[in-house]
Amino acid sequence: MIVKELKTALFEQCFQVVEKRHQKIKQTISDIEESLLEETSSSAGDKHETGRAMLQIDRENAGRQLLEVENLQALVKKIDIRATSDYARLGSLIYTNQGAYFIGISIGAVAIGKTTYMCVALHSPIGNQLSGKKKGDVFLFNNLEYTVTQVS
Incomplete structure (x- = not known):
């Protein structure tokens, strides 16, 4: 396999991993928001408030993970596998x-x-x-x- 094909294949692997993480986190956020809506329509009380608080924490954590994966997506977009250089750098x-x-x-x-x-x-x-x-x-x-x- 020539260098261009190798770099393309490796880049695609990186891209796919980030995309899968992104989709998984978005699905998690969607599930949490759906649970929050269900929790809102359930009965009131301490158990209800604790459940909502836990879901809010989960949503905040998922939001942070989403930000991290979006930063990875931006980094992947910066990888230039076509560029050649005699020294090691991003995309080498x-x-x-x-x-x-x-x-x-x-x-x-x-x-x-x-x-x-x-x-x-x-x-x-x-x-x-x-x-x-x-x-x-x-x-x-x-x-x-x-x-x-x-x-x-």
Whole structure:
């Protein structure tokens, strides 16, 4: 598989993960709002007020999660997989003696063909180490020596 196809496949994986999270959170918010409406039409009393308060807390938490996933969506939109560079940056595919990495968002391991790629965020610990590296650069991470063999 050529580099362009690999980067496209890895980008699509990142995009799909974020979209699934977004849809799940929106569904959760919808379910909570529906429960709030049902709670409003039920009988009054302490149990009723406690139920409403718990649902309000759940809705606030889901709202925060929605904001986080919307920030991830914005980050994914900034990934330019067509750009080429001799140094590692957002959207880069980096091969090292310890593994292959795609700098996008942190979704973990993605297998494509016989190779497993680690999709990492630029500001994750390994992303910080990879950022700005060029072919031949060496760095230590978790007491392992990494040598960059290719940046695409």
